[in-house]
């Protein structure tokens with residue numbers, strides 16, 4: 001196999017700024033959706049986006065995956081998913097909190 005000898009392309013500052021702006025817009029849109037359709041998950045998404053809680057990131061992803069029906073996460077049937085071993089369990093509990101809080 002031939003090694004790539006070209007240096008990696010560095011993103012232009014303006015390009016990186018555009019990516020950051022796009023990411024912020026997408027996150028704001030996601031938070032607006034969560035606030036509207038599943039407000040009980042809003043704080044978890046916010047903590048996940050802040051980068052302060054990997055636990056909240058996993059909880060949020062699994063909750064979204066299951067259509068915000070937290071009780072279904074314990075019954076997940078996708079053991080090939082990389083998050084399977086880390087998904088919140090306990091039939092409706094997400095990391096010690098009741099799902100309906």
Ligand code: SF4
Nearest residue numbers: 062065076078081084
């Ligand atoms: S572990 Fe299950 S519920 Fe969580 S993201 Fe993966 S497939 Fe979805």
